[in-house]
Amino acid sequence: MQNIYLLLLFFCFTPFLGFGQHIFLYNEKVEIQSRAKAAIDEYQLLLNTITNKSILSIEAKNIIQNSYKNNNVQQLFLNKNVLVESPFHPSENIEVSRYLQDFNLFVEKKTYALFEFKNIRISEIRQSDYPYLLIFYDIEFVGKFNGEFFPETFSRVAEFRIETNEKNRLDVLMVNLRDDKFENYQASLKTHPVDSLGNFNALRSQEEDELYTGMNQDQFASHENKRKTFFGAISLAAAVGVLIFLITKTN
16 A cells, blocks of 8 residues: 555656656747747638638638647647637637637628737747647737627737647647736746748747757757757656655655
C-alpha cells in the first residue's frame, strides 16, 4: 500500500517538474504561430463569406459546419461545442455552432465584406492543462444585426489549443472566442504584432538570434534536437530524484 502512495506522489509531482510536457522546438513554434495566424485569416474570410448576399443560406450552413468538423481541411474550431462569448448576446456564452449561425441568420447581408480584422497580436506559447496561445485582434464591422446597427469596432481574443493528432502532427485549433476585457493580462504577455502584409516577428529572443546566426538548416535542427533532449533528460532526472527521495524518506 505504501508503494502505491509513492507512485501516486511521483505522478503528481512530475507535471510540475516539466516531465511529460511537450517541449517545442523553435521550428515548431514558428509553425504553430503561422498556423494560428492563418486560422484567424480564414475565420475573417468565413464571416465575410457567410454574410455575403451572393451565398445561399444552405451554402453558408455547410461552410459553418466544415469549420468545426473533425479532420476537415477547413476545420478552425476544436468541435461544435467550443464556447464563445458572443457580442450579440452580452453576458452569455454560446456554442460556436449557434454563434456562427447568428451571423448567417441575423446579419443584414451585403455584396461586399462586412468584417475586417486589424491590430492582430500573437502571444507566445503558454502552458496550462494543455499548450495554447492567444491571438488578440480588433474587428471592424459596419452593418446591422437583427435590424439594428452594431458597434463599429470591438476587441476580441481567440484561444488556440495545441495538441498532437493520431498522425503525430500538430493540430492548432480554436477552443474559445471572447471579448478582450483584460488589458493588464494582455500587457503581461509578450505578443508579436502582425504588419499590414501579414508578417510577424518569430518567437526568438535576442540571445537566440545571436546563437543561431550563421547556422545552416541542418546545424540548426541538430542544435534544437540536442537542446530538447537535454531538457527532457533534466526533467526525467528530477522526477527520478523525487521518487528516490520519497522512498528514502519512508525507510
